[in-house]
Amino acid sequence: MMVQITSAQAAILAVNSIALGGLLFLLSAGFSLIFGLMRIPNLVHGSFFMLGGYFGVTFLDRGVNFWLAALLSAAAMAVIGGLIERFLLRRLEGQILPQVLLTLGLAFIIADICLMVWTGDPWQPSPPPELRGTAQAFGMFFPLYRLAILGVAVVIAIALWLMVDRTRLGAMIRAGVDDPVIARVMGIKVSQLFTLIFCLGAALAAFAGVMGAPYLSVYPGLDFEMLPLALIVVILGGTGSLLGALVGSFLIGFLYNFGQAMFPDLAYVILFLPMVLVLVLRPQGLFGRVEA
Amino acid sequence: MSGNRFRSVGVAIALVLLATLPLWVGNSYYINVASQILLFAVFALALNVLVGYAGLVSLGHAGLFAIAGYAAALMLQAGYGHLAADTAAVVITLAASAIFAVLALRSTGIGFLMITLALGQIIWGIAYRWASLTNGDNGINVATRPAPFGINLTGAPGFYFATLLVFLLALASMAVFVRSPFGASLRGTRDQPLRMNALGYNVWLIRFFAVLFSGFWTAVSGLLFIYYNQFISPQVAALTTSAEILLMVISGGTATLLGPVVGAAIVVVMKNVVSAYIERWNLVLGVIFVLIISFMPDGLVPGSVRLWRWGWQTVRARLDGWISSPVEEHGR
Amino acid sequence: MTALVVQGLSKSFGGLRVTANVSLTVAPGERRLIIGPNGAGKTTLFNLITGNITPDSGSISLFGRDITRVPSHRRPHLGLARTYQIITLFPHDTILRNVTLALLGLLPLRWNPLVDLDRKEAIVARAREALARVGLDNIAERPLSQTSYGERRRVEIAMALAQNPKVLLLDEPYAGLSIDERQDVQKLLEKIPRDVTIVMIEHNMDVALDFADRITLLHFGEVIVEGTRAEVVADPRTREVYLGD
Known part of the structure; x- marks a missing residue:
């Protein structure tokens, strides 16, 4: 059942894993913050990724610069995310089941609208011209773009970390994740904070969707392929923990690529195994805190 | 007491209508729709044990449903008889439910939901990707329907009666369960888990048994499903299925005996009607979700x-x- | 023989020590009052005794049996019952059903999925009896959501008494009650026979003084003073805790 791979293949897989890990981090960082801070199981997060990707390919189709397309898509999704949070989720604060059903319903709606607008065919734009080549190392060629994804993810990870760790906003977020009740009592404007985080999460997911488009392409069903990945990243890393999301993302990136190459039949099971282990041995996640 | 009598009369009329349905419906298309409603009602009743009475929202039940279906389909394909295949399918699904429970009951609330969602996706992934076992996207055909005690279930009416019988058994088991001490204990753990613990109840174990009970009827409905369609494919295990069943439970009203049944009828009829006109079932499903949540959070009924x-x-x-x-x- | 012994019990949350090396010895039939200002760690102590929280160190024993490692849901079966400061009852059910659930918690019947609970007349009759002890048998069928605060407090006590505990932990049974309601509850507690050992938390010392045989004063998770009513009242440290800040 196991497929042997050469070291050259392994190197390529490693690069792909890192690229996927980067994308997953962008996706799950927002998911984790929304989950950790607002206690909302945002099942529409995978749809943000897919819809963002579709926005991106549409902009690219019109000749917009790649990075600008990614930023525009992120901005559009931030607005959509904000509207969803303000007008739909806000009314259901603290009610888990309705929130789940609402986000699930929105995910189905977005999926079908995307199918209508962008058809069932996959869209795979070219990477930006400056990143189309390959990089040579150890006598092998690596696609430059996939390495670039990693670079962008690292930059954003550092920016997020600085925001959470060093700013007033970050202090409020941390307080909110630790204890929402206390945060409220301390006079933190939780409501605005929630909207902001939801917009940020949506924007990051959309940005990741555009970044991922030249690599994964955008196609119907991408939403519900990405959502469970974000989910296991968060279960693995612990909710509300950026470090956890980072480590979890790359772990899943590697498991996904190597699993699929080496155990094609069981790739999906292998992907979920660490999650099962974490649940049994350390239910709060690798970097999650125990709730008092 | 007159209320009780009123109810008994209502139940009697409903039973007579259900039992004679093929006679007055006639058309086998509609009889089949009725069978679909009943088999999904069994599934919805099973999910309602958790969603309604235990306060645990599972988004992975399509996975359990599919495990039962695939287990039976694979065994039938391998040449085993119906009785052996079905029994094994139920046992395997119960084992899977136990694993689900052990993992998902590490947590309640959102945690439970997320973990069941993830577990459901694993099952979907196996069904879809492990092609050498499950035949992947092409699915597995189920050649024959069983003939219990020599009764032929090939035709629409025959299958309807078999499904009706199973449905009534499921409903009766729910009615007994809800009124039983264990049912009361389960609802207690939903409302006040800490208090229940302080009163001497083993909350974890109560929930564990509830998952098994739910898993049992999920397995039974999964078997009905593959015999009805005589086919199973990974689509069955998809999140859409879990969401549909959840919609049935919610739309009818949770923690009621008949809510899931009404919900199953609404969703199945709607799906059949909508599918006849447009391809966009998911869109309709999504819109209904959003509308129900926004305007009728306590359920359609x-x-x-x-x-x-x-x-x-x-x-x-x-x-x-x-x-x-x-x-x-x-x-x- | 002692009823309840707590030895060197400690618990910290994060860096905060909420219970610091607490030791208590309660004799059978004793009425022990635990007082202390808000945040003294009184409810935490109860949560440690009932097992809702696991201690970092120390031990708890009930009638000579070490229960430190006994799962919290087993402890009621050993004769330990408690009431809550913040009322945690089953709002959708009737008063009678609330008490029935308390009785059921100790019976193997609770696992039975096949019989009709309402037809188990013996247990329903016992629940009514428990309600009669707190004077609520006349409104037994009333849904809990339609009862007053004082009535709920009595339901709490009825539920604890229904379990026939050997040691009963009462967490601020007078909190939020009017003067009349308080007197009702007071009479009720005085009627509890001496074969039940009672440990009561009270934030307001005056309310429960008469009830207590011995008093333990907690402050910042530590036992500051312990002794008879007169000893504790006379102790300068009591004044310090209550008046000092």
């Missing part, structure tokens, strides 16, 4: 009653305005 009363009172207030009359006093 209680929600409709509320809306109806509100509408009726508005109309009546208008009427009263027009005809200021003694009619009002008699009306009360």
